[in-house]
Structure formats: structure tokens, C-alpha cells
Amino acid sequence: MDVKNNLDALLGAVKQANQAILNIYDKPSFDVENKADDSPITEADKASHLILISAIAELFPDTPIVSEEDDHNDTFEKLQSDAFWLIDPLDGTKEFVNKNGQFSVCIALVKHGRPFFGIVSIPTQDTLYYGGPEFGSFKQIARGEPEVVQVAPEPTNIVTASLSHLNEATERYIGQHYPDATIARAGSSLKAMMVAEGLADAQPVLGGQMKLWDLAAGHAIVVGAGGFVSRPDGGEVNYQLTDTLLVGDFVTRATEAL
Numbered sequence: 001m002d003v004k005n006n007l008d009a010l011l012g013a014v015k016q017a018n019q020a021i022l023n024i025y026d027k028p029s030f031d032v033e034n035k036a037d038d039s040p041i042t043e044a045d046k047a048s049h050l051i052l053i054s055a056i057a058e059l060f061p062d063t064p065i066v067s068e069e070d071d072h073n074d075t076f077e078k079l080q081s082d083a084f085w086l087i088d089p090l091d092g093t094k095e096f097v098n099k100n101g102q103f104s105v106c107i108a109l110v111k112h113g114r115p116f117f118g119i120v121s122i123p124t125q126d127t128l129y130y131g132g133p134e135f136g137s138f139k140q141i142a143r144g145e146p147e148v149v150q151v152a153p154e155p156t157n158i159v160t161a162s163l164s165h166l167n168e169a170t171e172r173y174i175g176q177h178y179p180d181a182t183i184a185r186a187g188s189s190l191k192a193m194m195v196a197e198g199l200a201d202a203q204p205v206l207g208g209q210m211k212l213w214d215l216a217a218g219h220a221i222v223v224g225a226g227g228f229v230s231r232p233d234g235g236e237v238n239y240q241l242t243d244t245l246l247v248g249d250f251v252t253r254a255t256e257a258l
Contacts, residue, residue: 001083003109003117004135006059010107010119011128011140013055017048017105018123021090025099025123032097040093045069048089048105056085056107063109068213072245079212079240083111086239088213092188094164101125102163102187108216113240118217118224120189129193131224137196151227151254152198160184160191160200162208169207173232173251177258178202192218195252196225202253206232210247212239218252227254234258 003010024030024044032040049069056065064078067087078084085107090096092103101124108118109132117132129149131137138146159174159181166185174183184200194200196218216239219229229237229252237250251258 001060001063001109007130009055009059011130013052014105014107014119014121014128016055017051017089018121018126020044020047020051021096021103021105021123025096040097041069042090042093042096044096045090045093049087052087052089052105052107056087060085066213068211075245076243079242083109083116085109086213086216088211088217091214095187100163100187102190104188104190106189106213106217108213108220110216110239113238114236115216115220115223115239118220120193120217120221122190122193129196129221132220133223135224137221137224139197149197149221149225151195151222151225152201156199156201157181158184158194158200160186160194160203162191162205163187165208167207170204173204173206177204189214189218192222192252195227195254196222198254201255202251204232204251205247206249208247208249211245212242212247215247215250222252227252228256229253230258232258 021044035041064081064084066078088106091106095102105121109116119130121128126142128140137149139149140146159178161183163185191203
């Protein structure tokens with residue numbers, strides 16, 4: 001499974017998904033439906049999903065794909081595979097609907113329960129992040145040269161938290177572990193990217209409703225940038241040993257110490 005030799009094709013597919021999303025985002029209006037879990041879905045989610053699953057299936061025909069917009073009839077069977085792709089075709093649909101620009105596209109390759117490689121794109125900023133534990137991590141703006149990203153070598157005293165879903169449990173954790181930090185609110189996977197490129201010290205999430213595909217790509221990129229992702233007690237976030245699609249509590253951070 002050669003990610004490096006297929007990197008240009010993967011990035012190209014994500015850019016194609018970005019454009020499909022922006023074509024709909026720039027419309028005066030678009031339809032918004034509610035899924036069974038009451039989360040929103042738009043034609044942009046669906047268009048991005050089709051582009052990404054088609055491209056990845058062609059590049060990696062033997063590797064299962066789990067997308068947020070699947071029917072999920074065989075999702076848990078796929079999650080038991082040694083390797084699988086996790087896709088969030090439009091992470092932050094609420095931000096998309098609110099037209100604040102803070103949404104992203106996320107794809108991740110998981111091997112043996114751990115994120116191996118990820119791509120996070122921010123369509124409204126024409127920006128791509130990609131990488132993983134064996135690759136290092138990079139940021140590319142428009143058609144510029146990719147630049148290495150690394151977590152902050154010294155504390156920034158900034159902690160990032162959800163723009164739309166910050167809850168009491170997370171606020172309490174931040175108050176206990178980062179009492180002097182300023183909280184920077186951001187949408188979708190922009191929070192994890194702030195940690196990856198040294199703009200924030202941590203992204204704690206407790207009691208949240210994030211799904212596996214919401215975290216996996218950012219997880220890979222943060223680790224590739226020298227950071228860490230774990231449970232608040234230091235335990236591993238494993239994407240294979242799970243009986244739920246919910247991620248559960250985790251802390252993305254620049255330093256190993258909790």
C-alpha cells in the first residue's frame with residue numbers, strides 16, 4: 001500500500017472535492033437535510049463523498065473505505081481490517097451551513113488501529129495539510145511548495161476548542177490542566193491543525209460526539225508534526241478495537257506530558 005507514490009493523486013482528489021464543495025458553498029442557497037442522528041447533510045457532503053470514495057477505491061482497490069456518508073451496514077466489519085480508510089467528506093457541515101468558512105475535508109489511512117497517514121484540507125483557504133508518523137507533516141497553500149509543520153517547541157498558552165460544541169466537561173478540563181491558557185475557538189479539524197503547526201498547545205475534547213472520521217486525519221498529521229494524541233489518562237486512541245463510531249475523550253497536544 002504505497003501512499004508516497006500515490007500522494008499526488010490523493011491530493012488531487014481532495015482538491016477536486018474542495019472545488020465541488022466550494023461550487024455549492026458559493027450558491028445563494030442550498031438544501032440542508034437532517035440525518036438519522038439529527039446532524040445536517042448537504043449536497044456538498046454527498047458530492048465530496050462520491051469524488052473521494054471513487055478516487056481512493058481506484059488507487060487502493062483492496063483497502064476498505066469507511067465514509068461518514070456510507071450506509072454503515074458493514075462498517076464495523078471494515079474497522080476490523082488491518083488497514084482501512086476513514087473519510088469525512090465535509091467535516092463541519094454546521095460551519096458550512098453557517099457560511100463561516102471553518103469546515104474541512106478529511107481522509108486518513110489507518111493501519112493496525114493507528115492513523116498512519118492523513119490529509120486535512122480547508123477549501124475556503126485553499127490549504128492542505130498532510131502527513132503521518134512515518135512521513136513528517138506538511139502544509140501547502142494553493143500551488144506553493146509544501147512546508148514542514150511542527151508542533152510548538154515552547155508553550156503558546158493557547159488551547160483550541162470547538163466553535164460550535166464546547167461543553168462543560170471540556171471547559172473544566174482546560175481550567176484544570178491549562179489554567180492560564182487563552183481558548184481559541186475554531187471549527188472542524190482546524191483545531192488539530194493549529195496544534196500541528198505550533199499555533200496552540202492542545203485540543204482537549206471530553207464528553208463530545210466526535211466520530212472516528214472526525215479525528216483520524218488530524219491525529220496522523222499531529223503525530224507526524226511531533227505531537228501526541230491520547231486519552232486523558234494517557235491511554236491509546238485505537239480505531240480498530242472499538243464497538244462504537246464515537247471517538248470518546250481525547251487530548252491532542254504538543255507535548256507528551258498531560
